[in-house]
Amino acid sequence: MKCITCGEQYGLDEIIYTCIKCGSTLEIVCRPDVSKDIFNCRKSTMWKYKEFMPVDESKIVSLEEGGTPFCKCQNLGDKLGIELYVKVEGSNPTGSFKDRGMSVGITKAVELGVNTVGCASTGNTSASLAAYAARAGKRCIVLLPSGKVALGKLAQAMFHGAEVLSVNGNFDEALETITALALEGQLYLLNSVNPFRLEGQKSIGFEVVDDLGWKSPDRIILPVGNAGNISAIWKGVKEFHEAGFIEDLPMMTGIQAVGAAPIANAVRNGKNSIEIVTNPETIATAIRIGAPVSAQKALRAIYESNGMAETVTDDEILDAQKLLARTEGIGVEPASAASIAGLIKLVENGEVDKGEQVVCIVTGHLLKDPNTAINACVEPVEIEASVEALSKIINPR
Numbered sequence: 231m232k233c234i235t236c237g238e239q240y241g242l243d244e245i246i247y248t249c250i251k252c253g254s255t256l257e258i259v260c261r262p263d264v265s266k267d268i269f270n271c272r273k274s275t276m277w278k279y280k281e282f283m284p285v286d287e288s289k290i291v292s293l294e295e296g297g298t299p300f301c302k303c304q305n306l307g308d309k310l311g312i313e314l315y316v317k318v319e320g321s322n323p324t325g326s327f328k329d330r331g332m333s334v335g336i337t338k339a340v341e342l343g344v345n346t347v348g349c350a351s352t353g354n355t356s357a358s359l360a361a362y363a364a365r366a367g368k369r370c371i372v373l374l375p376s377g378k379v380a381l382g383k384l385a386q387a388m389f390h391g392a393e394v395l396s397v398n399g400n401f402d403e404a405l406e407t408i409t410a411l412a413l414e415g416q417l418y419l420l421n422s423v424n425p426f427r428l429e430g431q432k433s434i435g436f437e438v439v440d441d442l443g444w445k446s447p448d449r450i451i452l453p454v455g456n457a458g459n460i461s462a463i464w465k466g467v468k469e470f471h472e473a474g475f476i477e478d479l480p481m482m483t484g485i486q487a488v489g490a491a492p493i494a495n496a497v498r499n500g501k502n503s504i505e506i507v508t509n510p511e512t513i514a515t516a517i518r519i520g521a522p523v524s525a526q527k528a529l530r531a532i533y534e535s536n537g538m539a540e541t542v543t544d545d546e547i548l549d550a551q552k553l554l555a556r557t558e559g560i561g562v563e564p565a566s567a568a569s570i571a572g573l574i575k576l577v578e579n580g581e582v583d584k585g586e587q588v589v590c591i592v593t594g595h596l597l598k599d600p601n602t603a604i605n606a607c608v609e610p611v612e613i614e615a616s617v618e619a620l621s622k623i624i625n626p627r
């Protein structure tokens with residue numbers, strides 16, 4: 231493990247989350263010397279790329295995460311004048327990309343021999359951790375911001391047997407609290423500040439270039455909350471670039487909600503650090519975060535890749551969620567739709583060129599947040615169980 235700021239190095243078995251010398255974020259250095267031919271004929275899960283995962287192969291805890299659909303979106307792409315693909319992360323075992331990170335994170339927990347794992351979560355991290363902890367037989371503590379977690383995610387965390395605690399405060403405050411507990415050694419922290427999480431999530435980058443026949447797309451667009459995923463995907467494509475598997479690199483493009491946009495604000499002002507948003511607010515609860523722990527990595531990803539960041543309103547998010555569901559048949563939760571909303575805005579502003587090859591990462595499944603979905607629709611019409619009544623409604627004269 232290496233500090234991204236001062237370069238200090240640490241062993242892979244040290245239980246630390248930030249640099250002891252300077253307090254900055256850690257990253258795992260991973261440079262296997264392999265040919266991409268070894269991936270041929272392997273099952274399509276994220277462990278297809280196991281040589282790039284810094285854990286003991288004999289201890290892997292997996293639900294066969296990764297290998298998610300990579301759907302070409304002809305209708306929406308034509309409408310926008312681009313070549314559009316959507317990577318459907320809602321197809322992971324618990325319905326979000328968090329499973330990729332959790333598979334590596336829990337494997338590490340098994341390697342380290344810890345008994346208790348924990349996280350603060352806007353929902354999906356807790357749903358995923360609860361499932362993987364159950365599979366590994368670990369005690370699991372999750373802290374959720376009271377009243378701000380979508381119903382499907384809460385159901386998952388509780389049903390998989392996590393000890394679920396509702397915190398009077400937002401996600402940032404919950405994370406601060408559980409981090410302090412982890413630093414006392416009371417549990418192993420599996421938020422994305424834990425660099426092993428990002429090692430799993432970098433496989434999204436691996437799969438995108440593999441799906442495209444070992445080519446980089448022009449651009450990857452995704453929602454940004456705690457900023458782990460954009461950092462991880464960039465790390466993934468860079469590793470495959472350094473290994474010589476691909477020639478080019480994508481422009482990393484992060485989308486945030488207007489009410490929770492510390493990274494987009496920093497990029498807009500050309501800054502190398504963020505200003506914390508103290509009361510983040512958006513309907514997209516998965517990105518309702520004001521103090522992203524991977525901000526520095528994310529800013530580096532955006533600047534190094536010549537990418538950009540944009541903000542979208544809640545209405546734009548909800549419109550994009552419906553558009554994707556109704557023109558392509560792909561159902562995603564609100565945060566995921568931020569990537570599509572951002573794409574539409576960037577095309578309208580001329581910042582994404584016509585003909586660009588764009589991959590949007592849609593991060594979580596529609597059913598994660600059933601309330602928002604139902605509220606966005608008209609209620610079903612009640613009718614008698616008769617042919618006459620039904621005909622009148624479907625073919626009114």
Ligand SMILES: *Cc1c(COP(=O)(O)O)cnc(C)c1O
Nearest residue numbers: 354455456457458459516593594
């Ligand atoms: C966690 C999550 C995000 C945000 O990812 P970060 O790594 O925190 O930036 C976006 N969408 C969904 C559905 C998520 O679960």
Ligand SMILES: [Zn+2]
Nearest residue numbers: 233236249252
């Ligand atoms: Zn340091």
